[in-house]
Amino acid sequence: xxxxxxxxxxxxxxxxxxxxxxxxxxxxxxxxxxxxxxxxxxxxxxxxxxxxxxxxxxxxxxxxxxxxxxxxxxxxxxxxxxxxxxxxxxxxxxxxxxxxxxxxxxxxxxxxxxxxxxxxxxxxxxxxxxxxxxxxxxxxxxxxxxxxxxxxxxxxxxxxxxxxxxxxxxxxxxxxxxxxxxxxxxxxxxxxxxxxxxxxxxxxxxxxxxxxxxxxxxxxxxxxxxxxxxxxxxxxxxxxxxxxxxxxxxxxxxxxxxxxxx
Numbered sequence: 001x002x003x004x005x006x007x008x009x010x011x012x013x014x015x016x017x018x019x020x021x022x023x024x025x026x027x028x029x030x031x032x033x034x035x036x037x038x039x040x041x042x043x044x045x046x047x048x049x050x051x052x053x054x055x056x057x058x059x060x061x062x063x064x065x066x067x068x069x070x071x072x073x074x075x076x077x078x079x080x081x082x083x084x085x086x087x088x089x090x091x092x093x094x095x096x097x098x099x100x101x102x103x104x105x106x107x108x109x110x111x112x113x114x115x116x117x118x119x120x121x122x123x124x125x126x127x128x129x130x131x132x133x134x135x136x137x138x139x140x141x142x143x144x145x146x147x148x149x150x151x152x153x154x155x156x157x158x159x160x161x162x163x164x165x166x167x168x169x170x171x172x173x174x175x176x177x178x179x180x181x182x183x184x185x186x187x188x189x190x191x192x193x194x195x196x197x198x199x200x201x202x203x204x205x206x207x208x209x210x211x212x213x214x215x216x217x218x219x220x221x222x223x224x225x226x227x228x229x230x231x232x233x234x235x236x237x238x239x240x241x242x243x244x245x246x247x248x249x250x251x252x253x254x255x256x257x258x259x260x261x262x
Contacts, residue, residue, distance in 0.1 A: 041230045045156075045223055059215045061086045061110045065126060066208030075123045079114040082126075086110040109133065123204040127211055131199065135192045141185030145178050152184060152226060153177035162236035169237055176233035180226040187222045 065082040086107040117126040144151040157163050166173040198207045
């Protein structure tokens with residue numbers, strides 16, 4: 001009988017199969033945990049930065065201002081229209097009982113721009129407070145990261161229910177927050193490097209359209225990089241759950257102490 005005529009048998013060791021099944025189970029669990037981490041990160045970023053609606057509320061007042069000013073060159077009408085739509089966005093959120101922090105921040109930004117432009121009589125000054133805010137925010141991201149308390153961690157810590165636990169108890173997460181803060185700071189500095197020269201050299205409509213065009217893409221890039229860094233980071237430590245567990249344990253100890261000895 002030749003070797004080709006010999007019947008074949010499964011020589012797989014059962015222990016090897018068990019080990020493979022165990023590895024597959026661990027891989028599946030790891031994939032599920034990674035997916036859950038990504039979903040939690042996406043939800044937290046959406047809540048922190050307002051999502052699609054927050055972006056619309058950020059862009060719309062400035063877009064309306066530059067559109068009207070491009071058409072009629074009337075600073076007063078353009079400013080009033082921008083402020084009116086900001087107030088309308090806040091009113092809609094109040095009626096729907098939604099969070100108003102993003103809409104209110106838009107109102108304050110537009111109001112400062114309107115007041116500044118009206119005081120100076122220069123339509124370009126409508127954009128100056130927002131540009132200065134962007135510059136200050138960029139420096140805040142960089143300075144806080146150098147100081148060891150990256151700003152993005154201060155913003156997202158409460159959203160993830162970890163508060164400041166990442167500073168001392170979760171070094172991998174602190175590193176991810178530092179990377180994300182560097183990304184935000186450098187992206188915003190790059191945006192300022194484009195806008196401030198235009199403030200001096202371009203006219204109001206040119207500055208306005210460039211500013212509107214730069215509202216969303218840098219923001220999306222920074223949010224995406226934040227998501228990438230945090231999705232690969234260790235999961236957050238839920239300090240609220242820890243405090244609740246400690247409270248329950250303390251109640252149990254007190255209840256046990258009150259029970260009479262047998």
